[in-house]
Amino acid sequence: MNANQKTAVLSKPQKITVSGAAAESLKRRRRLIQGIMFFFFRFSAAINGAALLIIVYFMLSKGWRAINWAFLTQPPMDSMTRGGILPCIVGTLGLSIGALAIAFPIGVASAIYLNEYARPGRVLRIIRLGINNLAGVPSVVFGLFGLAFFVIYLKIGVSLLAGALTLGAMTLPVIIGASEEALKAVPDSYREASLGLGATKLQTIFRVVLPAALPGILTGGILGIGRAAGETAPIMFTAAVFFTPYLPKSVFDKIMALPYHIYVLATAGTEIEKTRPLQYGTALVLIALVLGINLTAILYRSRLRRRLK
Amino acid sequence: MIKNGRQFKDRWLQRFFFCIATASITILFMISLFLFMEGLPILKKVSVIGFVFGKLWYPTSDPPDFGIFPLIIGSLTVTAVSAVMSIPLGILTAIYLAEIASARVRELVKPIVELLAALPSVVIGFFGMVIVAPFLQNLLDIPTGLNLFNAALMLAFMSIPTICSISEDAIFSVPIALKEASLALGATQWETIIRVILPASISGISTAVILGMSRAIGETMVVLMVAGGAAMIPASIFDPVRPMPASIAAEMAEAPFRGDHYYALFATGIVLFIFTFIFNLIADHIAHKYRQAGEASL
Numbered sequence: 370m371n372a373n374q375k376t377a378v379l380s381k382p383q384k385i386t387v388s389g390a391a392a393e394s395l396k397r398r399r400r401l402i403q404g405i406m407f408f409f410f411r412f413s414a415a416i417n418g419a420a421l422l423i424i425v426y427f428m429l430s431k432g433w434r435a436i437n438w439a440f441l442t443q444p445p446m447d448s449m450t451r452g453g454i455l456p457c458i459v460g461t462l463g464l465s466i467g468a469l470a471i472a473f474p475i476g477v478a479s480a481i482y483l484n485e486y487a488r489p490g491r492v493l494r495i496i497r498l499g500i501n502n503l504a505g506v507p508s509v510v511f512g513l514f515g516l517a518f519f520v521i522y523l524k525i526g527v528s529l530l531a532g533a534l535t536l537g538a539m540t541l542p543v544i545i546g547a548s549e550e551a552l553k554a555v556p557d558s559y560r561e562a563s564l565g566l567g568a569t570k571l572q573t574i575f576r577v578v579l580p581a582a583l584p585g586i587l588t589g590g591i592l593g594i595g596r597a598a599g600e601t602a603p604i605m606f607t608a609a610v611f612f613t614p615y616l617p618k619s620v621f622d623k624i625m626a627l628p629y630h631i632y633v634l635a636t637a638g639t640e641i642e643k644t645r646p647l648q649y650g651t652a653l654v655l656i657a658l659v660l661g662i663n664l665t666a667i668l669y670r671s672r673l674r675r676r677l678k
Numbered sequence: 679m680i681k682n683g684r685q686f687k688d689r690w691l692q693r694f695f696f697c698i699a700t701a702s703i704t705i706l707f708m709i710s711l712f713l714f715m716e717g718l719p720i721l722k723k724v725s726v727i728g729f730v731f732g733k734l735w736y737p738t739s740d741p742p743d744f745g746i747f748p749l750i751i752g753s754l755t756v757t758a759v760s761a762v763m764s765i766p767l768g769i770l771t772a773i774y775l776a777e778i779a780s781a782r783v784r785e786l787v788k789p790i791v792e793l794l795a796a797l798p799s800v801v802i803g804f805f806g807m808v809i810v811a812p813f814l815q816n817l818l819d820i821p822t823g824l825n826l827f828n829a830a831l832m833l834a835f836m837s838i839p840t841i842c843s844i845s846e847d848a849i850f851s852v853p854i855a856l857k858e859a860s861l862a863l864g865a866t867q868w869e870t871i872i873r874v875i876l877p878a879s880i881s882g883i884s885t886a887v888i889l890g891m892s893r894a895i896g897e898t899m900v901v902l903m904v905a906g907g908a909a910m911i912p913a914s915i916f917d918p919v920r921p922m923p924a925s926i927a928a929e930m931a932e933a934p935f936r937g938d939h940y941y942a943l944f945a946t947g948i949v950l951f952i953f954t955f956i957f958n959l960i961a962d963h964i965a966h967k968y969r970q971a972g973e974a975s976l
Contacts, residue, residue, distance in 0.1 A: 403868035410778055413770035414787055417842075420835050421794045424805050475701050482699035486692050498962055499703030505889065505958040506709060506951065507896025508799075509923040513947045516930070517712040538705050545702070569684050571691050599798025602898035602923070606930050628800040628899075635804055636903060645808070652801050663796040667789045 425660075428653045435650025444614050449634065450644055454651055459616050460529070460624035461598050461658070464608060467533025467620070468540055468597040473590050475537075476544025480586075483545070484552040485574055504542035508602040511539045515607035530620040532608020539603055540593040547589020551582040588670045595662035599655065601628035611637075627655040713951055716936075717944030720744060729945060735909040735920075737929065737939040744942045746949065748909045752826075752919035753950070756905060757895045759830035759915055760837060764894070765887055767834070768841025772886075775842070776849040777871055795839030803903035806832040811904065820916050822906060827915045829905035833894045841890035848882020849875060881968035885961045892957035896950065898923035922950045 439453055446452030479500075487493045515535030525531045555578050563573040579586075609629035617624050634648045635641065720729065724744045732745015771791065775784055810831065811823030852875050860870040876883070906918020907928065926943050933939040 399866050399869070403866045406868050406872075407778060410770050410774035413767045414774040414779070416767060417771055417794055417835075417838060418787065418790045421790055421797070424797065424802070427805065427809050428801070475698055478695055478698040479701060482692075482695035486695055487699070494966075496699055496703060498959075499700075499706050501962055502955060502958045503702045503706050505892050505896070505954050506706070507898065507923060507954055509898040509926050510709065510713070510896070510947050510951050510954075512898075513716070513926065513930075513944060514709045514712055517716045517944070518708060522712070541702060541705070570688050595796055599796070599800070601798070601800045602927055605927055628798055631800050631804055632899065632903065635807060648804065648808075652804050655798055656801055659796055659798055660793055663793055664789075667792060671785070 425656065428649060428656055431646075432649035432653030435646040436653060440650055441654070445612065449612060449647075450640055454625075454627065454630060454647075454654065456613060456616055456625040457627045457630045457651065458654065460609070460626040461628070461655075463529050463617060463624065464532050464536055464604065464626060465594045465597040467529065468536035469590060469594050471534060471537030472540045472544050472593060476541050476589075476593075477548050477586060479541075479545045480548035480552055481574060481579075484549050485570070485578065500542050500545055503538075504546075506539075508539065508600055511535055511603040512606050514538070515603060520607055526621065527607060527610070527623050528621045529608055529617050529624050532604040532624070532626075533620070535603045535607045536597040536600060539600065540597050543593045543596055544589050547592060548582070548586045551585025551589065552578065554585060555581045584669070584673045588666045588673070591662055591666040591669070595659050595666070598662065599628060599659045601626075601632055604629060627651060627658070631655065710951065713944055713948050717941060717946075717948045719936075720938060720941035720945045723938055723941075729942075730949065733911070735925070737933070737942055742938060744938070746922065746925075746942075746946050748911050749920055749922045749925050749946065750949065751911050752901075752905065752909075753895055753921040753923070753953070755912060755915075756826055756830050756833060756901060756919060756921050757891055759826060760833035760894050761887075761891050763831065763834035764837045764841055764890055768838045768886070768890060769845050769883060771838070772842045772845035772849055772883075773871060773875075776846045777867070777875065791839050791842050794835065795843070797836075799836060799897060799899040800903075802832050802836060803899040806900065806904035818916065822918060824904055824906040824918060825916045826905065826912050826919045829901050829919070829921075830915070832900045832904055833897055836897055836900065837890035837894045840893050841886045844886035844889060845879070845883045848879040848886065851882070852878045881964050885965045888957050888961040888964070892954045892961070895921075895957070896923060896954050898927050902927045922946050926950075 441453060441458065442455050443453035444456050445454065483493070483496065487496070512535065515531055515538075519525050519531040519534050520527055525534075559577050559581060560573055563577040564570070568576070604626055608624055609626045610623045611625075611633050613623055613625055615622075631648055631651050634644050634651065724732065729744055729746060730750070731747050732743065733747050734743035734745045735748055736743040771787075775787060775791075779787060806828055807824065810828055813823065814820070814825075814828055815823035856874055856878055857870055860874040861867070865873065901919075901921040902924040905921055905924055907920050907924060908918040909920040909925070910917075912919050926946055929939065930943055933943055
């Protein structure tokens with residue numbers, strides 16, 4: 370088969386010979402196979418696009434009617450069958466910003482160590498293994514850990530702070546990964562020029578490398594916020610409650626959150642069918658928030674790449 | 679004198695950064711420590727074998743049964759069925775993005791895959807519950823649309839982005855010289871992909887598949903909302919199941935603090951953690967052991 374193909378290609382220029390016709394038909398068959406396979410590739414890529422579109426379409430078409438100013442600015446009323454989702458929006462924003470405030474400094478500093486200081490070897494290998502495995506821990510296990518460590522052992526209680534700490538631990542690998550990539554993209558000539566001018570390593574990192582890598586690092590931060598905002602399982606036991614009529618006044622308050630609110634209304638509410646519009650509305654707000662955050666990061670990053678070119 | 683001071687400071691800063699870089703491992707260690715602390719006491723009530731292979735999960739009856747075998751089977755079957763869908767779709771899409779799509783299409787499709795990854799799991803679970811479940815129920819005339827197949831379908835779309843983006847990195851980093859050599863020998867683009875590019879990037883693609891499955895087995899909200907919640911061993915893919923994460927998430931709120939049920943749920947968490955930990959170790963091992971051909975490696 371292989372040999373045949375090679376002959377076929379080699380004999381291509383001599384079209385007058387008898388074998389030319391056979392070669393042509395073989396070539397056509399190979400083209401056909403390629404065409405069929407490429408159709409499958411395009412088809413799978415299209416399925417992904419279709420999945421995203423279908424999900425967003427259904428949430429939009431069924432949810433947009435529920436969304437109005439009152440929905441976004443009022444607390445839930447009548448045992449959550451009417452009213453808005455303001456406490457959930459505030460809770461989710463608080464959680465994701467809190468998570469970022471915890472994970473961002475640690476993540477960036479870890480990335481600085483990994484990219485600027487660490488030498489290849491056993492220590493680096495173990496640290497990387499730790500980061501990769503942390504990224505793979507199931508979200509519900511983070512929830513269990515948050516419950517056992519932050520809520521019970523450290524006696525923080527079910528609160529915004531406990532939830533933000535749990536989410537922070539979960540987003541740490543995202544931030545490290547993005548920051549490391551951004552640091553890697555800074556050309557070594559920058560570092561060499563700075564060191565050559567007599568700057569110390571620290572000055573080089575803070576005045577040369579970090580400013581150059583900052584946009585990429587910020588993109589990682591934005592992605593981290595998006596990830597934290599959409600998570601449910603880690604906050605179920607650590608921060609979120611079914612209902613609280615008040616907005617959080619301190620980080621030790623229990624909160625409501627958008628993802629948990631959707632789950633509660635859709636599965637455990639007293640009138641699941643009656644609150645369907647509220648569920649769609651909440652889901653739409655969460656999608657808009659999370660996809661908006663991610664789209665910002667994606668667009669920012671592609672603008673950045675174009676500028677680097 | 680000044681220079682020595684500066685060097686001294688730099689050395690301390692290096693140590694400082696090192697300490698912070700160990701935070702991930704510290705957290706990982708704390709997670710396992712607290713899981714074991716809160717989960718192991720269940721072994722006073724039931725043996726390891728009885729817990730893992732026990733076929734009855736009735737944690738609230740009297741006397742309670744703590745056998746998580748149906749939950750483990752639930753997790754494994756849901757993951758396997760979702761893998762059947764997500765592996766081909768994820769890899770084919772990755773090849774399409776890395777090798778076939780024009781630059782402009784790529785700029786459009788890549789963000790779509792990334793946005794698919796960003797969709798909150800609770801939204802996908804909600805979608806599976808209110809849109810897909812009634813649809814499946816009517817289409818196939820089955821008692822409930824909340825079942826193993828529906829959950830696997832939703833999980834597939836959560837693991838496709840993971841499989842796709844890691845595979846794409848692997849395919850993209852195959853040295854261009856290999857590709858050019860194959861094309862120059864007269865191979866078509868398809869033949870180049872299947873005979874040269876795939877074999878050269880197989881370690882990266884395997885890593886992607888394993889991480890995708892690890893994501894699927896640990897995913898909580900989808901299986902909590904869509905899988906149906908029956909703690910039994912499924913006879914068909916349209917039976918309801920109760921995977922481990924669903925059981926933990928659904929029951930933790932009601933389990934009495936530090937009662938047997940509470941310990942059993944943490945112990946279920948240990949089993950789940952061990953599963954994903956093994957998946958991740960295998961992925962890491964493959965990525966390091968079987969480096970890619972030429973200058974390409976992950």
